[in-house]
Amino acid sequence: MDLAQVIFLTFPGILPDRTNRIEDIYLRFYNGNTLNEYVDLPLHQVTRLFEIKGFDNGNPTVIYIHGFIETAQQESVQVMVNSYLEARPDINVILLDWSNMSHGSYLLNAARNTKKVGVAVAAQLNRLIETGLVLEKLQIIGHSLGSHVAGYLSRELKNKYNKTVKRLTALDPAFPAFYPDGVVMEHVTDKDAEFVDVIHTDAGGYGAPVRTGTADFWPNGGKSVQPGCPRFAPIPLSDDNLCSHWRSWQFYAESIRNPEAFAASPADSYHKFRENPSPEVGMVYMGANCDTSAQGSYYLTTNAESPFGKGIDGIYSKNKNSKGKKL
Secondary structure (H helix, E strand, O other): OOHHHHHHHHOOEOOOOOOOOHHHOEEEEOOOOOOOOOEEEEHHHHHHHHHOOOOOOOOOEEEEEOOOOOOOOOHHHHHHHHHHHHHOOOOEEEEEEOHHHHOOEHHHHHHHHHHHHHHHHHHHHHHHHHHOOOHHHEEEEEEOHHHHHHHHHHHHHHHHHOOOOOEEEEEOOEOOOOOOOOOOOOOOOOOOOOEEEEEOOOEOOOEOOOOOOOEEEEEOOOOOOOOOOOOOOOOOOOOOOOHHHHHHHHHHHHHHHOOOOEEEEEOOOHHHHHHOOOOOOOOEEOOOOOOOOOOEEEEEOOOOOOOOOOEHHHHOOOOOOOOOOOO
């Protein structure tokens, strides 16, 4: 049994169960320059979005979906949203808050709720699109369990409403209950949207152990322990224990501010990437400005602390053909 599965089975209710109703899901639209400026919309009132000062339907819209036992006050949400507010004010930023349904038992409640939430949100998002939201300018981003909510949401929009999301970004999609394929729930896949990019940072731990998108990025090999994270962190769901899993949203948030921070090179494995004498061939940038024509697996290295991105240096390994570049 995988370590992450052991953790979630041993600690089924990290926090007490909250109310578990679709009615408690809401969208938080950040309509100012700071995290404290926002309007919360109950899910069934999504079409009011067009009435809110600050929403520009001519701009791209990003919907961010948090993970297990997270809330709007979580660091992951705050860092991601703040990066957009400060570096990309031309983007409408919306948080899908499903925190009540993401708490309690991981296996019996939160993981199973990903489908319920995705289906319910798809119905309302379809209304929003029918009312005028520009589908071609919509990106859905999910972290951990939120990646699978994004998968169900986009899948439902596509299969039931004939609306295909252009880009879905999955940040270290949750492993337990979703992999292997359909062991309990269906995981996010490359078929859920026109382009699905995935960033793996704790593959086989808390994160997906295999390719699951159109383009999959594997910084530092994609597994724990990521550079800068503690090698011994035995307390489940502690900050140290989640360090590698969290690197996915930290990398993405940094890419919003610096789109060329994470150059990535195509390869069949981390070993082949390290031995590649010409890693710049086929290079794309991981993160916010990812080329949506990218396909397959991409590798790179990062720094151990912020700023994590090495730019072009992040694709050169220590071998003799690395043109003098060093990690």
